[in-house]
Amino acid sequence: MTFNRNFKVVFFMGKGGVGKTTCAAAFALKASLKKRTLVVSLDPAHNLGDVLGIELSDEPRKIADNLYAIEVDFESMINKHLKNLTDKIKEIYGYLRVLNLDRYVDILRYSPGIEEYATLDKIMEILKSNVRRRDYDIIVFDTPPTGLTLRIMALPSISAVWIEKLMRLREAILSRRRIVEEITGEKIKAIVKGKELEIPSEKEEDPIYRELTCMMEEVKFVNSIIKDDKLSTMVLVINPEVLPIIEAKRALDFLTKLGMKVRYVIINKVLKVSNGESLPKELRVKLRQEKEALQLIRKHFKEQMVIEVPLLYEEPKGLDKLRGFGEYLTKLVNDAVV
């Protein structure tokens, strides 16, 4: 699939509660002044609709000129992902329906990794749709808290390693089958479900090899986007406190190992006061701790553009307040937007 390189993807990541959704929404609103923008909430605990002040659903909803938003329905997303998988299993093992055992296949929704893969599937669906239709110039993803997001981001690379090895092994199997066919002069046959079947020996005839090839193409498609820093922008959102900084540093190291570049760090909720001396003791201590946290940020994120956003008097909810918040992200928008 040829990828249209005039389209950008921005991922907002960070610990829960640091303000990822607010930053993602404000960024998207500001970017929409220049480009057609879609903002997608992938967080199971959605806040995007609350921040925008508009009820959202699984379908793009117009928020402003050039701005659309989606809150992914996790339940439907996982059901759809599993349906594609289990329909095939139930088709092959159709007798399970007669014994009413097919409901046990539904337990698969609780398998480890299903939520991550379903989320990755959704990201792929949105990106592929935009490659085909070019509805948006920028897609902004408001991601789940760091732990889940890092597992999702790692999935394409981990899957690629597994799929590559399985393909090599499958090629070795097919090669041995061809040798047997050459010696015996006929196809290998097997009895499956009482029927005699010819066993495939060429890559084109083997449904397993075809499925592995299809999976590899999907994984390469996703990796070609998230690992290309001209197409994808990773933004870490943190608060000026030690724990979010340490978690963000770990996330940065992990993403760097995966080949993904984090170019921006937003320090959200920075307490700025004009006269620190007149403050109560508790707030002076807080300011001092914040100053130490800011120094830690400068130490750990030397290669990233660091953007400070002050703690605002009022919660930035609704489009008007988000426009105000977006002014602090001007540099990020100008840099990230084509």
Added chain:
Amino acid sequence: MEYIYVELRELENVFTLLILGSFIGLPSPPTTISLRLLPYMAREIIVSMSVSGRLNDMLAEMAGLFEIT
């Protein structure tokens, strides 16, 4: 010829173990990869069951392979 059959059978067995190994405590691919391949694995599962049935008597298995009577 017999060796090729044994090699083919063992390769198919290893392939099945890699895909479905989580059921016996082996590290396996992300669940979705296993589930997407599972509908096509009927023959491979039959081969694996046949191999595991013979594991009780490896001596007889090797004797058969090398035609030792």
